[in-house]
Amino acid sequence: MTLHLIKLCVGVEEPDELVKWQAMRRQQKREAGLPDDIVHITRMVPKRAGELLDGGSLYWVMKGSIRCRQRLLDIETFTDDEGIRRCRLVLDPEIVQTELRARRPFQGWRYLKAEDAPEDVSGEGAAGDMPPEMRAELRALGLL
Known part of the structure; x- marks a missing residue:
């Protein structure tokens, strides 16, 4: 069963x-001779890694709304230079825009059930050409 992070x-x-x-961070890594994978480091390690790696994504909240996602490729634990256990979320470089979904601020990450995740924006037709805020308002009015 697929599970996501937010x-x-x-x-x-x-x-x-x-x-x-x-893209800038990947270029810096290449210039330094390091692997250029996209990673996000967190303090807490997800206990449900198997479900997350079964097609899960990291959904990003920007300006109070879920706006996009990146597929989770791997979850690696490591110990940093200060001896603190950390987690490296390895992400697909492709960033997929999603329908806007309002979200209150929170600390860290949270699990997001597949049925609660917003749909991807296809970019096809007139709705795909609209600004995300307009598309969200029309959807809330039942017009899209």
Whole structure:
């Protein structure tokens, strides 16, 4: 059974900013001779890793709404230089925009059930060309 994670994307307001930031970090890693995989390091290690790696994604909350997701490729535990156990979430480089879904601020990450995850934005037709806020408002009105 697929399970997802949800996390605040602090300092980023739009999915395009996340794309640019991750591209910059990958370039820096390549220049330093390091693997250029996309990782997000957290303090807590998910106990339900098997479910997360069965097609799960990390959903990013930006400006109070879920806006996009990245598929989880691996979950690695490690100990940092200070002897603290940490978790490395290895993410697919592709960032998929989702329907906007309001979300209150929270700390760390949370599990997100597959049935509670917003749909991907297909980008096809008139609805895909609309700004995300307009699409969310039309959906709330039952017009989309």
